[in-house]
Amino acid sequence: MNKAILAATACVACLIAPIAVADATATGATLALLENPQVCGRPETAGDVQPTADMVMVPGFGTDGFPVDTTNPEAQAWFDHGVRLRWAFEHTESVRAFRKARRLDPDCGMCAWGEAWAMGPNLNGGGTDELSIATGLRVAREARRLARDATPMQRQMIDALIQRYSGKESSRAMRFARAMDRIAKRNPDDVSVGNIAADAWMLQPQGDWWDENGKAADPAVTRAMEILEHSLAVKPDNPGAIHLYIHLTEWSDDPHRALAYGERLARLAPAASHLVHMPSHTFYRVGRYKDAMMSNVQAVALDKAYDRLASPPGGVKAMRLHAHNIHFGMGGALMAGGAEKGLELADWYMAAYPGLMAAPRAGEEGFIVYRQIMAADAYALYGRFGTAAQVAALAEPDAGRPLMRTGWRYARGEAAARRGDSSAVRLEAQAIADLLAQDGFKGEMADRQKGFAELFQKVLEGRAAMIDGDYQAAVAAYGRAAAIQAMNPEGGDPPLIWYPTRRSLAAALLASGDAAGAKVKIEELLKDWPNDPYSYYVLYRAELARGDEAAANEALRRAGVEWIGGPMSLAEA
Known part of the structure; x- marks a missing residue:
């Protein structure tokens, strides 16, 4: 992939x-x-970030963070919160948190490092514009100047970050990944460092992560996997590592390997909407559509709660991932027959983005x-x-x-x-x-x-x-x-x-008298849409037509695993 x-x-x-x-x-x-x-x-830019003085710290974003060069407990708390927001992919809010830490302790070098790190390239495609790169380099250099009391490892992290923003543009991602990897190898059980290194390796490939068989197509992917699996062995409840691991394994040959971690991520960061949402990536890939729906129903509610508690600039409708949460929830609801929750999400989507109805500017x-x-x-x-x-x-x-x-x-x-x-x-x-x-x-x-x-x-x-x-x-x-x-x-x-429109094709084949063709089509599509309940219903009808009662009963059983809707029919498959 x-x-x-x-x-x-x-x-x-x-x-x-x-x-x-x-x-x-x-x-x-x-x-x-x-x-x-x-x-x-x-993508967000450094210019998107709004003032920080009145920013509110909302609890429930996990446990990420590490001690830095400040004696001010409030600055340390905001630094940790910035790390948590960054791993929750709340990039703009993360930059704001690090800037608030700097306001509380202007001499904190690692607080400046956090600001520069959070505004830079990320897996969402943000932080690559000229303003973010130039600002990131300036702030990273400020961090190096300020970091007299930082640990030797943290000064190395600052130097690595400067590599991300300077020198030949085509080699920046690789140089940053290699620099962070060296630090990670010297500190193998430091999960915070490991997460940053794995994230850097995941950003490095210009092409495929996985080949058509789900095998690693770039050494950077293999190395990121090694780091994250070691990190999760050291700290299996680390939200940042779990988040990255879900993304990394989602399109691999075995998305199930992230399932156990994803199932507990929402409990580890119960207020972080994107982390509550993240397991749905794995749920969808393994065919748990009801769970994909509910993860995002909860994520949408958390976005609204964060808006009430923290009043971020632009409100809930300006949250970068809010539409994605709604979209994912609607997709799960459609696949599972979740009419009630699905229609609530649909109503909210249409209300939240009314500009969709008018001609574009x-x-x-x-x-x-x-x-x-x-x-x-x-x-x-x-x-x-x-x-x-x-x-x-x-x-x-x-x-x-x-x-x-x-x-x-x-x-x-x-x-x-x-x-x-x-x-x-x-x-x-x-x-x-x-x-x-x-x-x-x-x-x-x-x-x-x-x-x-x-x-x-x-x-x-x-x-x-x-x-x-x-x-x-x-x-x-x-x-x-x-x-x-x-x-x-x-x-x-x-x-x-x-x-999968192939299930409609299979239903039509079955109705036309081709039960064998319908069965083949359903078995083929279930590889891409595992556990699709409506596809199992079509398979049930095909097996009945073929006279295989045992296979029909098994298909009907499996149709009921993920379906919470009403009666099914071939005409609506």
Whole structure:
């Protein structure tokens, strides 16, 4: 898996999963974008950081931190809090905490080190702009000047950080990783140092972390894994190490190895929304969709609580990872049939980002595209689980928002499919086709948007065909949707297309009389979407058609493990 799955581009303000949609005519540039999706928040710069004097320390962010060169207990407490915020990927808040520590003790060299470290490159793709790099170098040099009372190891950490910001740009990441690695090797049981070194190695690769078989594709990945596994052997309850380990193993050949750590992360940092969210990365990869949903329901609530307690600049809607938490929760709810919680998240997403409905302003197109793609999960929730009144109340998006209009049409189409009204479903599918014909999808991601829209058009065409009993037409429509989705890996972070369209294809194959083909298709997709309950329902029906009662009963049992929704049907698979 590409390391860039953890890197956000400069215009993106929310975590995005591996995109699985593109038109068949997509350009090479577009396909390159598809292979480098965004996650974990938009990049922040040193200029984003607001004043710190009135910053409030919210407890419950874990136990990370270490003694530094200050005799002021308040400064030490704020330094530790800055470390905890950094490992919670609250990068701007981390910089603010370190700056508050410096206000309390202007002579604390390591407090300056913390400020410089927190504003620099991170796995979200932030801290790489010119202002952050220049400010980071200036502050790191201040740290070296001030650190007379720091330990020799801490002065080495300051020198390593200066390497990150100076010299030849192409070698900075490698020099910083190597410098921190030397310190880690001399202090192998210092988990704080180990986490920083592992993080540096994870940032170093320019290409893939993992090959197509889930094996390490870069020595930096192997070394980061060694460091984190040793750190977790020394301190198995260290939140920073667990956070990094989840990210590192998520796309490996064995994401389960982080499961036990992830299951206790929320208890270790109960107020840190991103750390409460983080286990859902592993939960999704191993097919625990209910847990992925609830982790993010809790994370969204914690974002709101942090806003009430700490009043961060911009409030909850400005939190870099808030939309990602909602998106992940909606994805889990759709897969698990979690109607109640899912609709609550959908309502909040649409209320929190009302600008999605209006035509974009100049310069915001890329940012808005991703937010609209995330909104597709909200629309899917309304369509799959909402009442007729809820669906009817959905406002029609502005004509300049064809992607939002696609989601809106899809919601109405899914709701019509639940009513068994194939004519209404076809009207919504045709409306999406008309949007594509009008060629209103503009910008550098136009191909991407068109593929996204066509996929949902074909899903609705398949739904209508299933209702009408035209199973060959359903196979053709769902087959096209699956072909679009197959242009990139489907499962994960969460997927931008909320479900595996291959399961709809399998349902259509089964309805057409091809039970063996349906079984093969389901068994294939379960490798990418493990434990998908609706896929197991389709498999149950296929096994019944094949006359294998024992296999059918086992598939039905497994369908119930992750499903908390109502009755299932092939027409809605």
